[in-house]
Amino acid sequence: xxxxxxxxxxxxxRPGAGHAVASERLRAxxxxxxAAIVVLLLWEFLLQALGFAEFLLPRPTTIVTAFLxxxxxxxxGIVYTGGEALAGFLVGVSLGxxxxxxxxxxxxxxxxxxxxxxxxxxxPIIAMAPISSAWFGVExxxxxxxxxxxxxxxxxxxxTVRGLTSVEASxxxxxxxxxxxxxxxxxxxxxxxxxxxxxxxxRIAATLSVIGAVIGEYFGGPRYSLGIYISSEAYLFRYPNxxxxxxxxxxxxxxxxxxxxxxxxxxxxxxxxxxxxA
Amino acid sequence: MIPDSxxxxxxxxxxxxxxxxxxxxxxxxxxxxxxxxxxxALQGIDLTIRAGEFVSLIxxxxxxxxxxxxxxxxxxxxxxxxVLVNGKPSHRARxxxxxxxxxxxxxxxxxxTVARNVELPLEVMRYPKADRQARxxxxxxxxxxxxxxxxxxxxxxxxMQQRVAxxxxxxxxxxxxxxxxxxxxxxEMTRERMNLELMRIWRETETTIVFVTHSIPEAVFLSTRxxxxxxxxxxVNRVVEVDLPPLRTFETREERxxxxxxxxxxxxxxxxxEAAAVDEVVDARIRVEGIG
Numbered sequence: 178x179x180x181x182x183x184x185x186x187x188x189x190x191r192p193g194a195g196h197a198v199a200s201e202r203l204r205a206x207x208x209x210x211x212a213a214i215v216v217l218l219l220w221e222f223l224l225q226a227l228g229f230a231e232f233l234l235p236r237p238t239t240i241v242t243a244f245l246x247x248x249x250x251x252x253x254g255i256v257y258t259g260g261e262a263l264a265g266f267l268v269g270v271s272l273g274x275x276x277x278x279x280x281x282x283x284x285x286x287x288x289x290x291x292x293x294x295x296x297x298x299x300x301p302i303i304a305m306a307p308i309s310s311a312w313f314g315v316e317x318x319x320x321x322x323x324x325x326x327x328x329x330x331x332x333x334x335x336x337t338v339r340g341l342t343s344v345e346a347s348x349x350x351x352x353x354x355x356x357x358x359x360x361x362x363x364x365x366x367x368x369x370x371x372x373x374x375x376x377x378x379x380r381i382a383a384t385l386s387v388i389g390a391v392i393g394e395y396f397g398g399p400r401y402s403l404g405i406y407i408s409s410e411a412y413l414f415r416y417p418n419x420x421x422x423x424x425x426x427x428x429x430x431x432x433x434x435x436x437x438x439x440x441x442x443x444x445x446x447x448x449x450x451x452x453x454x455a
Numbered sequence: 456m457i458p459d460s461x462x463x464x465x466x467x468x469x470x471x472x473x474x475x476x477x478x479x480x481x482x483x484x485x486x487x488x489x490x491x492x493x494x495x496a497l498q499g500i501d502l503t504i505r506a507g508e509f510v511s512l513i514x515x516x517x518x519x520x521x522x523x524x525x526x527x528x529x530x531x532x533x534x535x536x537x538v539l540v541n542g543k544p545s546h547r548a549r550x551x552x553x554x555x556x557x558x559x560x561x562x563x564x565x566x567x568t569v570a571r572n573v574e575l576p577l578e579v580m581r582y583p584k585a586d587r588q589a590r591x592x593x594x595x596x597x598x599x600x601x602x603x604x605x606x607x608x609x610x611x612x613x614x615m616q617q618r619v620a621x622x623x624x625x626x627x628x629x630x631x632x633x634x635x636x637x638x639x640x641x642x643e644m645t646r647e648r649m650n651l652e653l654m655r656i657w658r659e660t661e662t663t664i665v666f667v668t669h670s671i672p673e674a675v676f677l678s679t680r681x682x683x684x685x686x687x688x689x690x691v692n693r694v695v696e697v698d699l700p701p702l703r704t705f706e707t708r709e710e711r712x713x714x715x716x717x718x719x720x721x722x723x724x725x726x727x728x729e730a731a732a733v734d735e736v737v738d739a740r741i742r743v744e745g746i747g
Contacts, residue, residue: 348562350530350556351562356550357579445566
């Protein structure tokens with residue numbers, strides 16, 4: 178949080194200030210969309226001109242063709258892998274938030290949970306994935322949900338703890354002067370203070386969850402799941418299909434990320450701009 | 456020549472028996488434990504504050520004036536001695552929500568609109584919603600921010616934010632308001648305007664105010680009594696009765712009597728200058744060890 182005194186009035190930037198903001202947002206879309214188009218064009222024509230073998234890095238148009246051809250399979254993969262990622266995301270976020278509250282509230286919980294969380298975050302996921310498959314069965318989505326939960330838990334917990342505890346001392350004294358109890362202090366000070374931190378973690382978790390699900394699927398899952406699909410198509414030298422699978426994983430990640438951004442705008446309208454994260 | 460009380464005991468004796476003291480401080484000491492031994496912040500403080508008074512605590516930095524304010528508000532405890540607020544131990548008084556607090560920073564909640572910031576203590580104290588809204592409206596009008604209830608704190612200037620903090624402190628009609636250098640971060644012009652406003656609010660609400668400040672003109676302008684404290688260990692060195700007319704205006708600052716009182720407070724503070732240099736070292740040590 179920045180020093181309140183340093184802030185200047187900015188009436189134009191009130192949450193939900195109408196049309197001006199909408200056109201401003203459209204204009205903000207121009208640079209990223211433009212950059213993407215330039216990269217795709219270079220990819221399409223430059224690689225060919227430089228004599229890159231098509232099978233090493235297929236051109237975007239080749240990938241799009243493969244994508245359209247393979248859509249019936251990919252569609253199932255998106256739903257399946259996306260579902261695993263979403264389930265793991267929700268479980269991991271819930272556990273992370275619960276652990277964070279316990280940690281922020283009770284010193285004993287802090288001493289007990291922090292080492293566990295740190296240990297969990299240091300587990301190499303690539304090593305954990307086959308073990309998880311052995312635990313839950315190769316066919317069971319629980320194996321991947323477990324991997325995703327493991328990956329999501331730590332960033333959520335650590336960020337939320339920081340948000341709950343990095344409260345201005347004077348805000349706590351103010352609540353103390355009102356003879357406010359723990360519940361009121363959490364409700365009125367700690368939780369609102371933690372929300373921007375939580376959303377920073379959710380953005381990280383949104384992309385991590387897809388990565389976790391795809392990695393997990395390298396060690397088991399139905400034939401159409403994205404991880405299995407990508408690895409088996411690559412194994413059979415059908416690289417455009419493998420690339421189409423990768424594009425699907427990117428799509429899921431992007432949709433998750435966008436959903437988090439939308440939620441963030443609804444949940445913390447007072448929090449200004451993406452560049453001034455807590 | 457000036458009807459001031461040289462000792463706090465004399466000040467207490469001068470109190471009319473009828474008036475109930477809002478704050479009674481008896482023999483308060485405060486020692487901070489540091490790695491290199493105890494630092495005595497306050498020693499033998501005796502002070503009685505009557506209802507309706509405006510008392511400023513002034514002294515060199517590190518004299519413990521903020522600590523004394525925090526002891527009155529039960530935000531920290533004394534090492535020895537007693538503090539009674541409204542005749543109750545300060546702890547009881549805090550639980551009974553007998554006082555409102557204003558800090559140097561406005562400490563507004565970013566996620567609440569201005570009006571809902573004023574309502575915060577009322578929500579904690581479970582006031583009904585209609586009452587909360589009526590009170591926040593009345594208080595925002597009082598600090599002349601009636602138009603700004605729906606804004607967010609970051610849309611206001613520093614002076615306006617501090618006025619919101621003042622409205623919030625008065626929201627639940629506490630008998631006592633504790634202010635810890637509330638205008639310390641403001642520029643001189645804003646500060647003078649805020650002094651006038653606070654004067655008006657104090658008169659309209661008839662509360663008792665204890666006010667910590669570094670500024671001699673501010674202390675004299677606002678107060679009915681100025682308590683001059685000595686450097687560490689902080690003691691009440693002198694209590695200056697401010698016998699200016701009760702209605703202070705912009706012109707008050709140009710009156711002869713005002714200048715005489717400013718000089719008097721300044722001279723009471725003057726003897727400490729050499730000691731203050733030594734004090735800086737102790738201050739730095741306390742800051743490093745995190746107990747300032």
